[in-house]
Amino acid sequence: QVQLRESGGGLVQAGGSLRLSCADSGRTFSSYAMGWFRQAPGKEREFVAAFSWTGSRTDYADSVKGRFTISRDNAKNTVYLQMNSLKPEDTAVYYCAARSGGSWYERGSYDYWGQGTQVTVSS
Numbered sequence: 001q002v003q004l005r006e007s008g009g010g011l012v013q014a015g016g017s018l019r020l021s022c023a024d025s026g027r028t029f030s031s032y033a034m035g036w037f038r039q040a041p042g043k044e045r046e047f048v049a050a051f052s053w054t055g056s057r058t059d060y061a062d063s064v065k066g067r068f069t070i071s072r073d074n075a076k077n078t079v080y081l082q083m084n085s086l087k088p089e090d091t092a093v094y095y096c097a098a099r100s101g102g103s104w105y106e107r108g109s110y111d112y113w114g115q116g117t118q119v120t121v122s123s
Contacts, residue, residue: 002112009117022096032098040092
């Protein structure tokens, strides 16, 4: 069973950087495609970044392209989200998620979710 736990959130000034981590203690990491979503107050949860099923390709929301990078360490069962040049509009709870198939971009495609980690970017 997949058990995801995010860490690395916090408060940062605009222009700063954070790296989020998502560890899978269920050790089924390699059987799923991983992604990151975020949810700001009063808004729906939205796609941020994800790997393809094989892990060979990545894609990003337009709002984060060129600033965020998704990566993974299979030996550690961990996926990362490096966030640079942060903006106040990046403030949200960030969630990692695992899917066994379906669209990269749709919440409904993801079978397992972490509890989320808060990222707050001050102006």
